[in-house]
Amino acid sequence: MAKRIVVDPITRIEGHLRIDCEIDNGRVTKAWSSGQMWRGIELILQGRDPRDAWVFTQRICGVCTTVHAIASVRAVENALGLEVPLNAQYIRNMMIGAHGIFDHIVHFYHLSALDWVDIVSALKGSPKAAAALGQQLSPWPHNSEQEIKAVQERLKGFVGTGQLGIFASGYWGHPAMKLSPDVNLLAATHYFQALDYQRRINKVVAILGSKTPHIQNLAVGGVANPINPDSQSTLTIERLYYIKTLIDEIGDFIKNVYMVDVAAIGAFYADWTKYGAGVTNYLSVPDMPLDTKGTAFDLPGGYIANGNVGTFKPITGFNDDFFKQGVKEGIKHSWYKGDWDRHPWEEETVPQHTDFQDNGKYSWVKSPTFNGKPAQVGPLANVLCMYAAGHAPTKTYTDGLLQTVSKLAGAKVGIDALHSTIGRHAARAVRCAVLHDSLLGQWQALMDNIGRGDYTTFNAPTFPKGEQRGVGFHEAPRGVLSHWVVIQDGKIKNYQCVVPSTWNAGPRNSKDEPGPYEASLVGNPVADPEKPLEVLRTVHSFDPCLACAIHLLDPESKEIVTVRTVA
Amino acid sequence: MAEKILVLGVGNVLLSDEGAGVRAVEQLQRRYAFPSQVELIDGGTMGLDLLGYLDDKSHLFIVDAILSSKPPGSVHIEKLLDPPAYFRQKISPHQIGLSELLAVAAMQDCLPPSITLFGIVPLDLSTGMEMSPVVTTAVEQVVLAVVKELGLMGIEAGLTSS
Numbered sequence: 208m209a210k211r212i213v214v215d216p217i218t219r220i221e222g223h224l225r226i227d228c229e230i231d232n233g234r235v236t237k238a239w240s241s242g243q244m245w246r247g248i249e250l251i252l253q254g255r256d257p258r259d260a261w262v263f264t265q266r267i268c269g270v271c272t273t274v275h276a277i278a279s280v281r282a283v284e285n286a287l288g289l290e291v292p293l294n295a296q297y298i299r300n301m302m303i304g305a306h307g308i309f310d311h312i313v314h315f316y317h318l319s320a321l322d323w324v325d326i327v328s329a330l331k332g333s334p335k336a337a338a339a340l341g342q343q344l345s346p347w348p349h350n351s352e353q354e355i356k357a358v359q360e361r362l363k364g365f366v367g368t369g370q371l372g373i374f375a376s377g378y379w380g381h382p383a384m385k386l387s388p389d390v391n392l393l394a395a396t397h398y399f400q401a402l403d404y405q406r407r408i409n410k411v412v413a414i415l416g417s418k419t420p421h422i423q424n425l426a427v428g429g430v431a432n433p434i435n436p437d438s439q440s441t442l443t444i445e446r447l448y449y450i451k452t453l454i455d456e457i458g459d460f461i462k463n464v465y466m467v468d469v470a471a472i473g474a475f476y477a478d479w480t481k482y483g484a485g486v487t488n489y490l491s492v493p494d495m496p497l498d499t500k501g502t503a504f505d506l507p508g509g510y511i512a513n514g515n516v517g518t519f520k521p522i523t524g525f526n527d528d529f530f531k532q533g534v535k536e537g538i539k540h541s542w543y544k545g546d547w548d549r550h551p552w553e554e555e556t557v558p559q560h561t562d563f564q565d566n567g568k569y570s571w572v573k574s575p576t577f578n579g580k581p582a583q584v585g586p587l588a589n590v591l592c593m594y595a596a597g598h599a600p601t602k603t604y605t606d607g608l609l610q611t612v613s614k615l616a617g618a619k620v621g622i623d624a625l626h627s628t629i630g631r632h633a634a635r636a637v638r639c640a641v642l643h644d645s646l647l648g649q650w651q652a653l654m655d656n657i658g659r660g661d662y663t664t665f666n667a668p669t670f671p672k673g674e675q676r677g678v679g680f681h682e683a684p685r686g687v688l689s690h691w692v693v694i695q696d697g698k699i700k701n702y703q704c705v706v707p708s709t710w711n712a713g714p715r716n717s718k719d720e721p722g723p724y725e726a727s728l729v730g731n732p733v734a735d736p737e738k739p740l741e742v743l744r745t746v747h748s749f750d751p752c753l754a755c756a757i758h759l760l761d762p763e764s765k766e767i768v769t770v771r772t773v774a
Numbered sequence: 775m776a777e778k779i780l781v782l783g784v785g786n787v788l789l790s791d792e793g794a795g796v797r798a799v800e801q802l803q804r805r806y807a808f809p810s811q812v813e814l815i816d817g818g819t820m821g822l823d824l825l826g827y828l829d830d831k832s833h834l835f836i837v838d839a840i841l842s843s844k845p846p847g848s849v850h851i852e853k854l855l856d857p858p859a860y861f862r863q864k865i866s867p868h869q870i871g872l873s874e875l876l877a878v879a880a881m882q883d884c885l886p887p888s889i890t891l892f893g894i895v896p897l898d899l900s901t902g903m904e905m906s907p908v909v910t911t912a913v914e915q916v917v918l919a920v921v922k923e924l925g926l927m928g929i930e931a932g933l934t935s936s
Contacts, residue, residue: 251788266786267788272818313822317878402825402881402882420815420816420818420823
């Protein structure tokens with residue numbers, strides 16, 4: 208008989224994703240993705256000054272603050288037709304690049320690798336064998352037996368005292384864990400090294416964004432970083448060279464560790480190229496604008512239908528109608544009043560909560576469509592679109608990674624393998640390497656432009672009477688993010704955020720077609736319904752917001768993590 | 775060596791009382807001038823992003839909304855003996871971000887040796903920028919408690935002129 212499992216968050220504030228699966232004969236037969244929290248943040252923005260919107264949108268999500276700030280200023284600039292000075296574009300692009308790299312590395316190593324890597328098994332690995340394997344795969348200098356042994360000793364310290372700490376919730380010893388103890392040990396070593404490297408690249412965002420965790424340097428019309436090569440209090444040449452050092456360091460890690468680890472895990476788990484494709488309409492947007500108007504970009508974007516790269520149609524600029532007109536959101540299965548598909552500028556947000564209705568309303572997330580179809584967003588969509596657009600670095604890194612996988616797996620693995628759970632990890636690693644090249648390019652472009660004597664970073668906006676509509680989009684680490692604003696007489700009249708996790712985690716749409724999470728889970732193997740590691744693998748591969756917050760709830764025993772109150 | 779203190783306010787300011795920790799830090803920043811050994815951070819709802827701020831700190835003050843059976847607006851101050859476990863099992867609505875952060879810090883040997891929680895029990899967690907009156911009062915209590923705690927450590931806060 209089919210068994211139903213519910214994967215539910217444990218936090219009541221941040222956690223907002225619940226996954227229900229019906230499992231029959233060891234396979235998922237049906238799945239529902241439900242957002243469990245209503246934000247209604249858009250309502251807070253109504254009536255406010257559009258120049259302040261980014262400060263508020265930055266607080267929407269605890270994980271991705273910078274990206275909402277970027278999309279917000281772009282939306283208002285788009286509504287006003289305001290050009291952004293070149294220096295400001297380059298500085299924003301550098302923050303985008305550094306933030307994306309940080310996010311991809313943290314997602315792979317700290318939020319999802321432990322779905323594939325068994326930390327407890329790593330205790331049994333041989334540091335010597337792990338070092339030999341590491342040195343065979345890559346020239347990374349920190350794969351020495353000594354360094355690997357040190358990590359193993361630290362792990363023993365945790366596990367020996369029963370204090371698994373951050374590793375407490377893993378499915379150690381699960382039958383779907385396939386790596387040998389030596390490979391697990393090598394991966395665990397890189398897990399620790401990644402902690403150091405993610406901190407370093409995050410410093411780039413902190414230096415450019417001013418010194419606090421939430422960036423403070425944005426403005427509608429540019430950035431608030433004064434450039435003065437001679438002044439200590441501004442963005443000096445010395446600081447820019449320090450940024451360059453940080454960028455260079457992370458490049459070695461991405462190319463010699465991250466890319467290699469993903470290729471190895473892909474090869475050892477080759478069967479996972481068959482699971483998790485789901486919705487294969489892919490949407491991504493161009494990013495890293497290279498001119499003041501947003502018509503030329505370092506990284507292309509566009510739309511691919513039915514997984515066929517040949518159908519690629521580019522999105523060419525911030526004003527492209529193909530994107531502007533193509534996005535709609537529906538609420539047939541969402542906890543809002545009514546049943547409509549509307550353009551974000553025309554939406555209203557009137558909550559109507561019911562219980563969880565399998566065939567009715569069951570989520571706070573709306574269901575976005577692109578030209579009437581559900582679409583997958585994220586690094587896989589982005590990489591496939593950039594590949595289709597003939598973007599040279601994307602092609603080089605994708606082909607290189609697939610070659611490594613093929614060599615390790617002993618069989619040819621082509622680009623079609625990317626339409627899968629493990630493929631999303633591979634694409635994220637490729638995108639991380641592409642972002643790194645782009646980040647270097649933006650750094651150089653900024654230096655060159657300053658060298659030409661251009662210190663401008665800001666064009667002041669003016670708000671005419673009447674109504675203006677704008678969209679700001681951004682290819683964020685989790686995929687296409689768009690903010691839609693309607694301004695009336697200088698005040699915000701309507702504001703909608705269509706976020707990446709809405710595209711991917713959305714419920715069935717008005718035609719009852721499942722969203723990407725839902726579709727990707729159908730057909731997944733589940734060896735033990737009590738420990739549905741395989742479900743987590745597929746959901747985590749999308750980099751859901753708060754993947755780490757998903758824990759298990761068995762509807763029969765109603766067991767959830769115990770929350771004790773303070774004495 | 776002079777002691778270094780991080781005052782970390784966490785919470786989501788878009789969800790009314792949920793942002794109490796951030797509001798307290800904003801008040802501290804606005805009204806007081808602290809010596810450079812004290813760093814005040816609005817951590818929002820971030821997790822691992824905050825790791826770098828823990829480096830070389832001897833004391834960490836966490837100001838946060840907490841789950842508790844005490845009435846809304848109550849203030850709970852406690853020195854934490856096993857901080858990562860504490861946040862994993864108990865109280866903070868952002869237990870994921872914080873528990874991860876502290877667990878990773880413990881693993882990386884950069885967990886400050888002394889950690890004190892300044893907790894505030896929320897009343898209203900709905901979408902909105904305003905805190906409820908009882909929690910506004912509690913935030914003021916916490917602001918004074920942080921200043922007092924620093925005073926006990928011999929660190930005097932001056933008042934800003936504004």
